[in-house]
Amino acid sequence: MSDNDSKKELFKKNLQERHSEAKTIRKIVFIIFIILLLAISGIIGGGYLYIKSALEPVDPTNKEPIEVTIPIGSSPTAIARILEEHEVVKNAKVFRYYTKFKNESGFQAGEYTLNQSMNFDEIIESLKSGIFMGEPVFKMVIPEGKQLEEIATIIAEQTGYTQEEVINKMDDTEYVRGLISKYPSILTEEILNEDIKHPLEGYLFPATYPFYEIKPSIESIVETMLDQSEKILVKYTGLMEGNKYIDSTHKLLTMASLIEEEATAQTDRETISSVFYNRLDSDMPLQTDPTVLYALGEHKKRVLYDHLAVNSPYNTYKIKGLTPGPIANAGESSLSAALNPAETDYLYFLAAPTGEVYYSKTLEEHNAKKAQYITNQQE
Incomplete structure (x- = not known):
């Protein structure tokens, strides 16, 4: 070949x-x-x-009556949860999305007799014809600027639970993960950061809450407050677009809590907000005393130089940027200020014992005001 x-x-x-x-x-x-x-x-x-x-209905053949109470002020999310707890619907989230898709609203507080054979449309129609309920058994007032441990004390005093029981439930990781699933628009894995003291710190909105049971469960109390937080925060989350420091609900609540804790009745919150933003822009630590107190875990009339040395990710004298999470709950005025700072050149502010707040552009100016309004008045 x-x-x-x-x-x-x-x-x-x-x-x-x-x-x-x-x-x-x-x-x-x-x-x-x-x-x-x-x-x-x-x-x-x-x-x-x-x-x-x-x-589909939970059980098309079961028409045994189920008594369901929908309290006044219940959000659609809370209503869906109540229906799931009473086994009238299989999945609260699916029911909630169904009502959203069909643009259903106008649900009434009241006492209903439902059953497991009812489909979603029948349940929705029933919920629109509620019987007005009587006066609440008690009202729980949660003021602005309260930390979670203080809120737990308020809950304990009005319900008979111990503060420890309330805090343990709020800090329970399994329970918190369930809440993250229920409230994805406001709760994320950020709240489980190991540096955070209490996952729900700052998320329990300040308001007056009516309750219609002598001793509602801790879960229902917490979720009633989260319902309110969700309702309020939806008005602000859209304003975060383009904000290089606040790009999540968690950071919004964190900034708002710092403003809330520094504010007095006579304070212009937008100006305090501007100082924080100016410091962030200048790569300066925020140096706000309430974060030191939060790190110490105790209330003090004055923050001393020794206190500023506390080793904590919440100590804004030692770390730059925002704290790992909120240090208290914040009202709407602080939420708004967190996203709408005034336009100023201030880098310092000083709260005088009278409640007045004085702003400065330089450290020299700030120290002069401190000598005038703090040191001299204490002598």
Whole structure:
């Protein structure tokens, strides 16, 4: 055989091998494609079946009456949760999304007789014809600027639980993870950061809450407050766009809590906010005393130089930027100020014993005002 024939034979053999390899690769790719297609179909199909099941009555044959009470002021989220707890619907979140999709509203507080054979539309119609409820058993007032431990004390005093029981429930990781699932618009994994003292710190909105049971569960108390937080925060989250320091609800509540704790009745919160923003822009620590007190875990009339040395991620004299999380709850005026700072050149402010707040552009000016309004008045 000539060299030329040998080369032709070798070329032909290599070509056949490449065809064979390509055919094998095509088979492998096809098999992988089929497996992925089946997996995706399974996921989609499983999701469809899950939603379809959740939309159906809990038990079409069970018409045994279930008494359900919807308190005054209940949000759609709270109503959905109550229905799930009473096993009138299978999934609170699916019911809530269904009412949103159909743009249903006008649910009434009242006492209802429902059953497990009712579909979503029947339940919704029933909830629009509520019987007005009587006076609440008690009202719980949660003031602005309260820390979680103080809120736990208020709850304990009005319900008979101990403060420890309330705090333990609020700090329970499993319970908090459940809340993150229930309130995804306001609660995220950020609140489980190991540096954070209490996951729900700053998230229990200050308001007056009516309760219609002598001793409601700790869960229902907490979730009633979170319902209010969700209702209020939706007005502010859209204003965070373009803010380089506040890009999440967690950071919004953190900034608002710092403003709230520094504010007095006579304070312009927008100006305090401007000082914090100016310091962040200048890469300066915020140096706000309430964060030191929070780090120390105790109330003091004055913050001394020794206190400023406390080793804590909350000590804004030692760390730059915002604290790991809120240090108290904040009212709407502080939430608004956190997103709408005044336009100033101030880098310092000083709260005098009279409640007046004095602002300065330089450290020299600030120290002069401190000598005038603090030191001299204490002598």
